[in-house]
Amino acid sequence: MRKGILFVLTAPSGAGKTTLLDKGLKSVPLLEYSVSVTTRSPRKGEENGKAYWFTTRAEFEALLSKGEFLEHAVVYDNYYGTRRSVIEESLSRGKDMILDIDARGAVQVMEKKYPAVFVYIMPPSMKELERRLRGRATDSEEIIQKRLSLAREEMTYADRYDYVVVNDDLQTAFEEIRAIILAERLKVERNRERIEKIRESR
Ligand code: ADP
Ligand code: 5GP
Numbered sequence: 390m391r392k393g394i395l396f397v398l399t400a401p402s403g404a405g406k407t408t409l410l411d412k413g414l415k416s417v418p419l420l421e422y423s424v425s426v427t428t429r430s431p432r433k434g435e436e437n438g439k440a441y442w443f444t445t446r447a448e449f450e451a452l453l454s455k456g457e458f459l460e461h462a463v464v465y466d467n468y469y470g471t472r473r474s475v476i477e478e479s480l481s482r483g484k485d486m487i488l489d490i491d492a493r494g495a496v497q498v499m500e501k502k503y504p505a506v507f508v509y510i511m512p513p514s515m516k517e518l519e520r521r522l523r524g525r526a527t528d529s530e531e532i533i534q535k536r537l538s539l540a541r542e543e544m545t546y547a548d549r550y551d552y553v554v555v556n557d558d559l560q561t562a563f564e565e566i567r568a569i570i571l572a573e574r575l576k577v578e579r580n581r582e583r584i585e586k587i588r589e590s591r
Contacts, residue, residue, distance in 0.1 A: 391579055393480035395503070396420075396487045396570060397495050400510035401540030403522040405556040406489055407440070409510070412563050414487065417570060421479050423488045426452065429467035432527050441469075460490060460497035465535065469494070485570070492546035499549065506573050508566065509550040513557040515540070 400406040410422065427441045428449050437443050449468045453461060461470030471488055479486050488498075488505075498505055512518040518540055522533045547553055552569050556562040577584070 390483040391582065393419075393483050394485045394570075394573055394579070395476065395480060395498075395505040396485065396573075397498055397505050397507045398487060398489050398510060398566075399492050399495050399508070399543075399546070399550070400556070401512065401518065401543045402536045403518050403525065403540070404510050404512040405521065405559065405562070406510055408559065409556065409563055409566060410487070410489065412559065414563070414566060417567060419483075419485055420570065421484045421486050423471055423476060423479075423486050425469050425471055425488075425490070426458075427467055427469045429465070429469075459501075459503065460494040462491050462494045462497075464491050465532070465539075485574070492543050496546065496549070506552070506569070507550040508552045508554060508569055509547040510562070510566075511544060511547065511553060511555050512540075513555055517557075 398406060398410075414420070414422075424438060425441055426444055426449060428444060428446050429441075431437070431441075431443050435441070435443075446468065449470065452458065452472070453468075453470070457472055457474065458470040459473040459476055461468060463469075469491070471490060471494070476486055476488075490498075492509075495507060499507070512521065515537070519533070519537055522528065522536055528536065554562050554565045554569075573579075
């Protein structure tokens with residue numbers, strides 16, 4: 390059985406990553422969504438263990454000092470992190486994993502030379518990003534302004550990724566991400582055993 394593939398997805402807040410994930414990326418066969426740990430408070434309707442594991446600062450810092458995070462970052466004054474043990478367990482079972490993390494977290498994964506496929510999701514424009522942030526109506530004006538200025542900075546990291554998907558039309562963006570996942574699974578280097586088996590068969 391081949392080891393699972395780690396897909397790292399990043400987008401500035403409001404670009405539509407949650408919408409894309411909820412649209413069905415979470416139900417691509419053999420693809421598991423990595424649930425991050427965060428110290429931010431749950432938004433309306435967010436259940437513990439679904440989008441995030443919500444925790445306290447003290448608990449987060451305890452895990453951090455134990456080296457339990459593959460990567461972590463402070464985003465808008467809250468901690469977010471990916472538990473290494475959870476990822477490794479799934480990958481070793483041959484499950485592909487999708488990580489929804491910010492660029493600074495993704496850079497930590499790159500710098501650790503952890504094998505992964507990096508996908509950057511961009512909004513079609515800054516104007517549309519602002520419209521989406523307002524339309525979502527979950528954040529205060531102050532937070533929206535903060536997210537907009539951070540989005541510009543965040544998008545400078547896109548150059549370091551393997552793929553870029555512009556979330557203009559939702560269906561198109563969804564199909565593009567699915568195509569990346571499917572193509573990565575078909576790479577020769579990930580299918581050596583399968584190739585060999587076919588060659589050896591009669
Ligand atoms: P993120 O998870 O990246 O912060 P969301 O998924 O919450 O962003 O999307 C932000 C807002 O933009 C939501 O109101 C969502 O319905 C809307 N949205 C997402 N994708 C699109 C799209 N392709 N076209 C129009 N609106 C979109
Ligand atoms: P939100 O609070 O809007 O759900 O997420 C804010 C930002 O934190 C998003 O850019 C999201 O990708 C990022 N994020 C969520 N989980 C993690 C994580 O485990 N690690 C890192 N580095 N960023 C994360």
